Amino acid sequence: MQPLTDQFQSSFFAHLSAIGLHVPAPRRLTGGRSNHVWRAGALVIKLYAEGGANPLFSNDPAREGAILAALSGTGMVPPLVQTGTFEGQRWLCYAHVNGSPWQEDTAHVARFLGRVHDLAAPPGLPDGVNGSAALEQQTLDILKECEDAKALAELRPLGRIPPWQQSQLIHGDPVPGNLLAHDGTLTLIDWQCPQIGDPAEDLALFLSPAMQLMYRGEPLTKSQEDIFLQAYPDPRVAGRTLALKPWFHWRMAAYCLWRAERGGARDWQAFELERAALQSIRPNSA
Structure with missing residues (x-):
């Protein structure tokens, strides 16, 4: 910028x-x-x-x-x-x-995003990336723009998760800095990339260790993640989020690498967090 x-x-x-x-x-x-x-x-x-x-x-x-x-x-x-x-x-x-950027109570965010995803979308929004094959292609496209992509490319997740058939409004960037807490409720700002797609996309972006580091200073704990997924109103979406975790971590690691190679010092730390998260679950994705 x-x-x-x-x-x-x-x-x-x-x-x-x-x-x-x-x-x-x-x-x-x-x-x-x-x-x-x-x-x-x-x-x-x-x-x-x-x-x-x-x-x-x-x-x-x-x-x-x-x-x-x-x-x-x-x-x-x-x-x-x-x-x-x-x-x-x-x-x-x-x-x-x-209000203030969100800091605590992941269950509140989960319930709030559930309400957002039930809203009727205005016409003209593009389709979001949906399913593991589309996530894989998007990640490979990001890696094509990175200089040192080989090691991360080799961590490609295995298996296939089909697209979500019930496309819904998604924010596309519900990170802590875009969630304003006030008067016991939340308001979501920075709507420059909304889509019609898989709500798991929003859940994964909120849970992302990199995004939590960038906007809140530290990743969520395992307990905070579990509480968030249990509180989301549709357990099918929560289950998809878990199933797609390897692809979401892989894509975010690629994005952090892309940013880091362009001078983002803290993005290297974010990259390491996402790569470690991917490596911790990748054996289970075979």
Whole structure:
């Protein structure tokens, strides 16, 4: 993500003010790894970064706007205020949710994601990766973009898990930093890569040791993982998540390797966590 000049930022917020948005003293928010985000008064403003294609997480402003509009009033997403374009870059504005990134109670997250997955999706969302064959192909595509991929490629999981036939709305990136805890409930932000697909995808991303490290500072314990899977409303999806774990760990290890080779120092630690998790269960996938 390229830094913005002070002149661009001043012009951008002057433009937002000119179209009627109240954006006093904008302050950059940390945590996002894909876009420029500020808080200004009661609003959050996201300016979508250009370029930098990501092999795992899409960055689609149209999808995010469609989701926030479609799910408005559910309390599960922040209220959409306005969208637009400035000097060729898309932006989106939503009402600030006074919460904190999720830290504890995995059962709460599991029940919340179950409700999200039951929501009707807006039209036009792409199909997600579904089943072990598709996960394998996606992982191999990521590894093609890595320089030192041979050792990880040799850890390819064995067996086959068929696609989930009951495709549902999935967030695509429900990591702790995108789950805001407030008033005894949760709100899910950063909807730039929603899909129609296998809910196990969301469960695996939340459980990912790498994503927990990046956004919460440490992986979940085995007890926290078990509580999460037991609390998810559909035991079939929880079972799929366990069955697909080798492929999910393999893919996330490939993604962390891809990021690490591009200068992400902490991504090496995340890579090691995912590789170790894969190696701990791989013998059972034969």
